[in-house]
Amino acid sequence: MRKHLVIELDGRFPDARYASVATYDAHRSSFTGPDGTPSALTDHQLLPDRGSGNPYRRPVRPGGKFTVTVTDTPAGRPDVLPLAPAGTPEGAEGTAVYRIYLPHGTFRLPKVTFVQGGHRVRVGTCADALSSAASAVGAPSWTTSSAGEGTPPPPAFSRSGGAGLYPNPDNAYPSTGFDAPPTGQVLVVRGKAAQVRYWSMCDNRWWGPPGGRQPAAGGGVDPGCRADFDTRLSPAGTYTYAVGTEDQRAAVERVPGGHLPAAVLGRTDRPAPTDPAEHGGRARLRRGDPAGSGPEGCLGS
Numbered sequence: 406m407r408k409h410l411v412i413e414l415d416g417r418f419p420d421a422r423y424a425s426v427a428t429y430d431a432h433r434s435s436f437t438g439p440d441g442t443p444s445a446l447t448d449h450q451l452l453p454d455r456g457s458g459n460p461y462r463r464p465v466r467p468g469g470k471f472t473v474t475v476t477d478t479p480a481g482r483p484d485v486l487p488l489a490p491a492g493t494p495e496g497a498e499g500t501a502v503y504r505i506y507l508p509h510g511t512f513r514l515p516k517v518t519f520v521q522g523g524h525r526v527r528v529g530t531c532a533d534a535l536s537s538a539a540s541a542v543g544a545p546s547w548t549t550s551s552a553g554e555g556t557p558p559p560p561a562f563s564r565s566g567g568a569g570l571y572p573n574p575d576n577a578y579p580s581t582g583f584d585a586p587p588t589g590q591v592l593v594v595r596g597k598a599a600q601v602r603y604w605s606m607c608d609n610r611w612w613g614p615p616g617g618r619q620p621a622a623g624g625g626v627d628p629g630c631r632a633d634f635d636t637r638l639s640p641a642g643t644y645t646y647a648v649g650t651e652d653q654r655a656a657v658e659r660v661p662g663g664h665l666p667a668a669v670l671g672r673t674d675r676p677a678p679t680d681p682a683e684h685g686g687r688a689r690l691r692r693g694d695p696a697g698s699g700p701e702g703c704l705g706s
Contacts (some may be wrong), residue, residue, distance in 0.1 A: 412475035416515035420467035438487025591649035
């Protein structure tokens with residue numbers, strides 16, 4: 406964080422299901438600028454550069470140009486994000502994140518330029534924003550259930566904001582944590598698909614190496630994530646996931662539905678106001694909601 410620093414992000418609209426640009430404070434959380442400007446711009450909110458079009462606003466080919474400016478004086482201008490919340494000390498860290506969900510083909514990362522005191526400096530793109538030494542946030546703790554000594558209670562999904570984990574303001578994060586089921590059992594997750602632009606089911610470790618990566622059948626690595634198009638739905642729009650290790654493949658195959666390698670995180674993305682699925686809607690994930698009920702967890706053999 407430097408006073409009067411301006412960051413320019415020169416990008417191109419991708420051919421993808423979703424895209425956004427967001428800034429985060431030193432605590433890896435979303436914020437509002439001193440004048441109330443939110444720290445995120447969703448694809449349909451971006452105004453294209455002169456001579457280009459935004460494919461999320463009208464039917465034009467992807468690849469048009471856009472320029473996002475990050476500054477400490479956003480003043481509600483289009484394509485401008487706040488640099489930091491009010492009261493941020495000089496030298497504090499901040500992060501800018503460019504997200505793309507389900508791109509088709511190749512895409513180009515935005516070019517980054519720092520502007521200060523009349524000087525322009527082009528900078529390279531960053532590597533991993535999270536260091537391996539980052540501490541776990543929100544790690545769950547279990548109590549013994551009536552099922553027996555050391556048996557975790559049935560997982561219960563609840564919505565979490567993701568503060569401190571670079572949350573996407575366009576997403577809802579219903580999540581739960583669980584301990585490994587007893588030998589011979591897998592975790593079964595059932596729910597109804599949400600009517601939104603994008604949703605997925607992923608598992609993540611609260612500590613240790615990131616993600617739910619496991620060896621995949623036939624070699625390679627399973628990343629531990631399934632997007633909506635990878636999920637088989639019943640005629641009623643419901644899904645079933647079995648969460649387990651590759652060594653439990655036989656038990657998993659006895660459960661109708663999909664498979665995730667052995668916490669489970671559901672991610673839903675709100676539709677843009679121009680999305681025909683639900684104009685101006687939100688991801689609804691409570692039980693009984695006609696647009697999609699939240700996932701439920703249970704142990705199954």
